[in-house]
Amino acid sequence: MKTKQYVTFLIGLLLAIITNAQQPNFLFILTDDQTYNAIHAMGNGDIKTPNMDRLVEEGVTFTNSFNQGSWSGAVCLASRCMLNTGQSVFRAAHNFSYLPNWGRVEGEKTSVPLWGEVLRENGYETFLSGKWHLSDTAVLNSFDFAHAIGEGMYETFDKNGDNQPGYHREKADDTPWRPWSPEFTGQWTPHVKDILYDENGQKKISATYTVQEHTSELYADNAINYLQTRAKSSDKPFFMYVAFNAPHDPRQSPKEFVDMYPPATITIPQNYLPEHPFDQGDSKIRDEQIAPFPRSKDAVQLHLSEYYAIITHADREIGRILKALKESGKGGNTYVILTSDHGLAVGQHGLMGKQNQYDHSVRMPLVIAGPGLKPGKKVEEMVYMQSMFATTCDLAGIKIPETVDFKSLKPLMTMEQAKGEDYILGAYKDLQRMVRSQKFKLIVYPKVGKIQLFDVANDPLEMNDLANEPTFRSVKKKLITKLKKQQKEMGDPLDLKPYFPDSF
Incomplete structure (x- = not known):
């Protein structure tokens, strides 16, 4: 009897090894506030993004990818909750245990399986570095390892503790604030947390600590370290969730990147307006205070120049991660997904933020590169970015939970006649x-x-x-x-x- 049990165990172990060997890895790279055409390869001649461009060349690009919206002024929070639950904007909001107190709505409380949780329960080792914006409970349910769990945003302060130098800026010299100076904190001094294991192997969230390193570089360093250590030596497939705060304000980056984009050389959007023609709702929210009212062309050029600079800086860090993936030997069996939580106006329609329904704010880049996908393919069908939960499950041969609303994009990547959404x-x-x-x-x-x-x-x-x-x-x-x-x-x-x- 013991021999039969041992043989059964060996067969199960062998099947698990075979299954893991066949399952692909996922490197999910999420930026923050990056509009759909803020990539050079997507037709923006002003911006330099060589590493994102290479992903566009090597992967499948969805040219009409959308965020479904938000129940909160913090659109980032709602987008990420939808992403990680796979639920629509109206259902995701009720997953109270995954949301901070300020991000909750009234009504029924639910708690559905999370993206990382489902992958982890199906044999994946899961890793996080970067902006999370959801609760500690959601982190612990989703990830085996997490280093530098970032906050929703990092406010900047001067030496007197005043945050106003980062706001109402029309020209670079209007205030002492400089995007390349760590003196103004923000992205340069992030407060982060980790997942720790106690002596009994139980996970917990560490105390918050401060790092003297730009967020984009910090998150890239942690991702590279994971690829060079655990991912390189493990037989398990991995799911890496690397989420940049960039290019969310404060749009800070090293001076060499800021100097690439003199404000006077920046193209003013064709749909530039000094002010939105009517109150679209939340017209004076924090995001809209970045530039003074009415918006001058000088202000739009200044903020676009800093927007492009921080994206180019993040692009360099993404390139470092992709290089480490290749060197790990795991690249051939890894799907790399590049997207953003939503877009941003930055002067279009008289707006600066994302609390609106114009394409510049509800559309984002979405590029997927990996085994079996046609390089350089463009998919014009309309899709939701929050389909990544279902898509990765589909690619890995994992059953998509019934709680997931957004459908898999695998057919659109692999079949010529597949259809997206008729209406967004x-x-x-x-x-x-x-x-x-x-x-x-x-x-x-x-x-x-x-x-x-x-x-x-x-x-x-x-x-x-x-x-x-x-x-x-x-x-x-x-x-x-x-x-x-x-x-x-x-x-x-x-x-x-x-x-x-x-x-x-």
Whole structure:
């Protein structure tokens, strides 16, 4: 009997080894606030991103990738909660144990399986370095190892403890604040935590400590160390979650990168406006205080120059990670995923932040490179960035949990005739709702009774509002019907009829 049990054990062990050998690794690289075209290879001639460009050349690029929205002014938090739960913006918000107290909403409490947790339970070793923005409970459920768990953002302060030098800046010399100076703290002095193991092998979160190193360099160092040690020697497949704070403000980077982008040389966006034409909701939120009102062209050039500089700096660090992956010998069986949590306005439509439904703020880069994928392929179908949970499970042969709302993108990467989303839903608090097809976009602002309609196929910068044009009345009506349908399917509790009784 003991012999049979031993043989059964050996067979199970062998099967586990074979399964692990066949399962791919995942290196997930997440930036913060990087809009969809803030990569040179995506048509932005002002910015230098050689390592991201190489990923575009080697992988599959989704040119229409979207964030579904936010229930909070901290859009980063909502995006990451959706990403790690796989749930829609209206369902993800109820996973109370995964959210900080300030990021929760009223209503039913849920707790669904997390992305890293599902991979870990299916044989993956899971690792985190960088911005997390969710709770310690979510970290411990998701990861075996974590070094330098970053905060949501790092405010800058001068020597007197004042944070105002980083705000309301129109020209570089308006305040003493300098993006390359560690004197102003912020990205240069991050407060971070780790996962520790006690003497009984139980995981816990360490006390917070401060590091005198730029966040992008710190997270890259930790990722490289993991690739050179555990990943290189382990038989387990790995899931690495490397999340940069860059290019979220404060947009700080070494002087050599800032000097690459003199503000006067920066192209002013075609859809630049001094101010947004109406109050879209949260018009004076912190993100919008970065530049003074009204936005001058000088201010937009200054902030874009610093935005590009911190992205180029992060690109260098991403290149270091990719080099370490290649040297580890694991690159051939690793999917590298590069994306961002959402985009950013930086002067477009008179806005600086991401608390809006324009493409510059709801679209982000999404590139996946790895075994079996066609290099340089472009997928124009519309998708949600939060599909990464389902996609990695699909690529690894792991059952996608029933709690996951967003569908796998594997068919779009491997099949020519696969379809994405017919319509994209967007939401911001109870202030904005959006529905978008490949051709048209409808944005609804219930608090101010405003509706916008854009022909995004012919007006991609969303400069010509067609909502009151009689010719487009039927298009508007159709999109309102689609919006109501999407709201119902995704569990949106907001009833728009009281705000627009004649339209809804």
